[in-house]
Amino acid sequence: MSENPLLRVEDLALYFKTRVGQVQAVDHVHFELKKNRAVVILGESGCGKTSMAKAILRLLPRNVGQYSGKIELDGQDVMQLDDEAFRTQIRWVKISMVPQAAMNALNPVLRAGDQVAEPAMVHLNMSKEEALARAKVMFQHVGVPVDFLARYPFELSGGMRQRVAIAMALITNPQLIVLDEPTSALDLLTQANIMNVLKTIKWETGTSYILITHDIATSSELADEVAVMYAGQIVEVNEAESFFSQPLHPYSQKLMASVPRLYGDKEPDFIPGRPPSLLNPPAGCRFADRCPLRFEQCDREPPTFIVDGHPVKCWLYEKEASAAFPPAANGSGDAS
Amino acid sequence: MSTDLKNTPTPSRTDEDILLSVEDLHVWFELKKWGFSHVGWVRAVDKVNFQLKRGEAIAIVGESGCGKSSLMKTLLLLNRPHKGRVIFEGRDISNLKGRALKQFRAQVGFVQQDPYGALPPFMPVHRILDEPLVINGIKNKKEREERIRNAMQEVALTPVDDFLNKYPHMLSGGQQQRVVIARAMILEPKLLVADEPVSMLDASVRVEILRLLRKLQEEHNLSVMYITHDLSTVRYFSERIFVMYAGKLVEQTHIEELLDNPLHPYTNALLTGTSVPDAANAKHIKHVPPGEPPSLVNPPPGCRFHPRCEHVIAGKCDVEEPPDLEPLPGHLVNCWLYADGQTRYPGLEARG
Numbered sequence: 157m158s159e160n161p162l163l164r165v166e167d168l169a170l171y172f173k174t175r176v177g178q179v180q181a182v183d184h185v186h187f188e189l190k191k192n193r194a195v196v197i198l199g200e201s202g203c204g205k206t207s208m209a210k211a212i213l214r215l216l217p218r219n220v221g222q223y224s225g226k227i228e229l230d231g232q233d234v235m236q237l238d239d240e241a242f243r244t245q246i247r248w249v250k251i252s253m254v255p256q257a258a259m260n261a262l263n264p265v266l267r268a269g270d271q272v273a274e275p276a277m278v279h280l281n282m283s284k285e286e287a288l289a290r291a292k293v294m295f296q297h298v299g300v301p302v303d304f305l306a307r308y309p310f311e312l313s314g315g316m317r318q319r320v321a322i323a324m325a326l327i328t329n330p331q332l333i334v335l336d337e338p339t340s341a342l343d344l345l346t347q348a349n350i351m352n353v354l355k356t357i358k359w360e361t362g363t364s365y366i367l368i369t370h371d372i373a374t375s376s377e378l379a380d381e382v383a384v385m386y387a388g389q390i391v392e393v394n395e396a397e398s399f400f401s402q403p404l405h406p407y408s409q410k411l412m413a414s415v416p417r418l419y420g421d422k423e424p425d426f427i428p429g430r431p432p433s434l435l436n437p438p439a440g441c442r443f444a445d446r447c448p449l450r451f452e453q454c455d456r457e458p459p460t461f462i463v464d465g466h467p468v469k470c471w472l473y474e475k476e477a478s479a480a481f482p483p484a485a486n487g488s489g490d491a492s
Numbered sequence: 493m494s495t496d497l498k499n500t501p502t503p504s505r506t507d508e509d510i511l512l513s514v515e516d517l518h519v520w521f522e523l524k525k526w527g528f529s530h531v532g533w534v535r536a537v538d539k540v541n542f543q544l545k546r547g548e549a550i551a552i553v554g555e556s557g558c559g560k561s562s563l564m565k566t567l568l569l570l571n572r573p574h575k576g577r578v579i580f581e582g583r584d585i586s587n588l589k590g591r592a593l594k595q596f597r598a599q600v601g602f603v604q605q606d607p608y609g610a611l612p613p614f615m616p617v618h619r620i621l622d623e624p625l626v627i628n629g630i631k632n633k634k635e636r637e638e639r640i641r642n643a644m645q646e647v648a649l650t651p652v653d654d655f656l657n658k659y660p661h662m663l664s665g666g667q668q669q670r671v672v673i674a675r676a677m678i679l680e681p682k683l684l685v686a687d688e689p690v691s692m693l694d695a696s697v698r699v700e701i702l703r704l705l706r707k708l709q710e711e712h713n714l715s716v717m718y719i720t721h722d723l724s725t726v727r728y729f730s731e732r733i734f735v736m737y738a739g740k741l742v743e744q745t746h747i748e749e750l751l752d753n754p755l756h757p758y759t760n761a762l763l764t765g766t767s768v769p770d771a772a773n774a775k776h777i778k779h780v781p782p783g784e785p786p787s788l789v790n791p792p793p794g795c796r797f798h799p800r801c802e803h804v805i806a807g808k809c810d811v812e813e814p815p816d817l818e819p820l821p822g823h824l825v826n827c828w829l830y831a832d833g834q835t836r837y838p839g840l841e842a843r844g
């Protein structure tokens with residue numbers, strides 16, 4: 157626990173202004189990530205995963221309503237940096253990103269090799285030759301034949317384009333890579349091959365990952381830790397071992413129970429209802445409406461309880477928690 | 493489960509039991525240069541044979557571009573076969589036209605891949621469901637109204653009055669897919685074709701929709717073809733499974749048999765590639781074949797899987813197309829490994 161985390165996200169919030177009100181896409185979330193570890197951000201569509209990634213990389217749309225909190229990278233609070241400093245010192249240099257649907261977002265008129273080389277030229281001041289030589293190495297890392305350096309995106313399959321997008325994120329040798337649904341649109345075997353690539357890179361380079369996905373089974377291919385997001389909030393952070401065998405939050409339990417399995421007798425179950433609107437989230441626990449374990453307490457918003465070192469945002473854990481943040485208003489169950 | 497079809501013994505079969513029969517089906521698309529000069533064929537479906545019984549659910553599994561949608565569109569006569577026959581209730585339908593075609597189509601419901609694209613954005617639910625009834629000549633307004641309400645009840649779009657006037661964009665993905673299913677069911681089809689009905693939906697909603705489809709299948713003694721790339725959902729839904737690779741059916745059998753004794757190397761790769769949530773997965777590399785499915789314009793000679801197959805028999809697999817073999821009763825496989833009476837996959841021990 158005492159080892160300094162690579163990334164510490166505290167109270168991070170990102171709201172969007174719209175004609176009908178503020179969308180509370182990321183609502184005061186906390187989590188930490190150690191060096192050479194991978195945290196998976198799991199959650200249903202629209203729960204705020206991509207928004208959180210954008211908040212971390214400060215890739216903000218114009219209609220931002222609120223953007224606040226603390227993001228510490230290697231002990232430095234990067235929220236304090238101005239946009240120019242963030243752009244030259246952090247984005248691509250220390251944290252890079254493979255955006256959602258990256259394979260369809262490559263520049264159609266640039267050769268794959270040139271696209272991969274570009275971040276190295278811009279952010280590491282490499283010459284074109286140096287950068288291309290490095291791009292070639294990256295191609296080998298991610299399993300793209302090196303003669304594809306000269307090809308245009310439309311000449312590549314979806315799986316190959318996705319590998320190119322990963323190579324682009326890798327070339328600056330960042331400490332942290334944010335992968336937003338890196339395999340969701342791909343075929344099973346391509347998916348498995350790309351997960352193999354990501355694992356190998358992690359083992360060989362010591363990089364860390366934030367992997368965003370709604371695919372629970374695939375997420376276990378990379379996860380050291382799992383953070384579950386529901387309606388803009390993180391409701392559980394847990395180690396992969398405990399999460400995949402015994403998730404704590406009722407939502408996590410329902411999510412795990414919804415996974416179809418190849419073998420065994422357990423039928424997958426579904427979660428009735430749908431998540432609340434992020435314009436006007438309910439005052440109590442946001443999952444209460446769909447929760448099979450709901451009780452009176454749940455009409456009030458639960459704090460995040462610390463249970464065996466794992467944050468869980470659910471009243472069921474009030475008694476066994478060693479601490480809670482923010483401390484519960486009436487002091488009950490808060491030992492910190 | 494009142495009507496569990498899966499466990500009722502199959503009575504001795506007559507032709508009456510066969511709803512759909514596909515014989516030597518080829519779906520090829522012509523590739524033209526500058527719009528006229530022929531440069532080749534996309535062999536999207538090649539030499540496919542199978543039969544579907546009344547009330548039976550089958551699944552077709554395979555990767556993107558392997559020809560799943562092309563096969564299905566041909567069964568709906570949205571494509572015409574290049575060669576071969578499609579027989580529906582004993583009648584060759586490959587060349588139906590006009591009224592007969594319309595009548596045939598009314599007997600086949602269709603749930604397509606993408607619920608967002610399937611519904612006309614400017615129509616409320618009521619009109620979306622009314623249209624097929626009007627088109628098929630149901631003039632009595634009261635009858636139409638009743639059928640719309642029934643269909644909505646059946647897919648649990650309830651209370652019905654809350655949904656009748658909603659437009660698609662006001663519905664969640666799962667609700668949109670329910671509307672699509674209600675529309676497919678409203679003419680009381682004999683066959684329902686569902687092309688990736690859940691792949692665009694969240695995991696929790698997927699299960700809900702698959703259960704709904706199964707309920708409809710059981711209650712209406714409906715035949716269903718479920719097309720998917722996700723093997724792990726298949727066994728909750730269908731009795732038989734067809735695995736498709738690069739335009740060919742490479743394996744056909746009962747789902748339990750397929751999971752216990754997968755024969756084709758491609759099926760084995762799919763099974764290995766399918767993850768279950770387990771923290772141990774992160775600790776090792778998955779043993780899956782590298783590479784990607786071939787082009788269907790110039791598919792590899794011999795077995796189409798041979799460039800990726802770890803059991804390839806040189807001089808055989810890369811030269812001659814494997815025949816459809818039946819190493820075990822009711823278990824068909826298109827692979828040379830089983831030409832001499834083998835009944836187990838040789839790589840089974842290697843697979844973790």
Ligand SMILES: Nc1ncnc2c1ncn2[C@@H]1O[C@H](COP(=O)(O)OP(=O)(O)OP(=O)(O)O)[C@@H](O)[C@H]1O
Binds near residue numbers: 173201203205219256
């Ligand atoms: N620029 C924006 N302006 C207003 N609302 C936005 C904006 N970007 C995202 N949202 C909304 O914020 C919420 C969270 O969106 P986000 O894209 O972060 O979800 P997600 O978890 O990544 O979903 P998915 O799994 O579908 O990618 C959604 O309700 C979305 O509609």
Ligand SMILES: Nc1ncnc2c1ncn2[C@@H]1O[C@H](COP(=O)(O)OP(=O)(O)OP(=O)(O)O)[C@@H](O)[C@H]1O
Binds near residue numbers: 534555558560788
């Ligand atoms: N009208 C057409 N003209 C030419 N080629 C076509 C046509 N329709 C499909 N194809 C080609 O036929 C092949 C099979 O396509 P099909 O859509 O059947 O695959 P699929 O298995 O449904 O894939 P997916 O999982 O991506 O939906 C592809 O190579 C596709 O490009």
Ligand code: SF4
Binds near residue numbers: 796801
């Ligand atoms: S026919 Fe040969 S190449 Fe094809 S799957 Fe069987 S063993 Fe492999």
Ligand SMILES: [Mg+2]
Binds near residue numbers: 205206207336
């Ligand atoms: Mg997203």
Ligand SMILES: [Mg+2]
Binds near residue numbers: 605
């Ligand atoms: Mg398709």
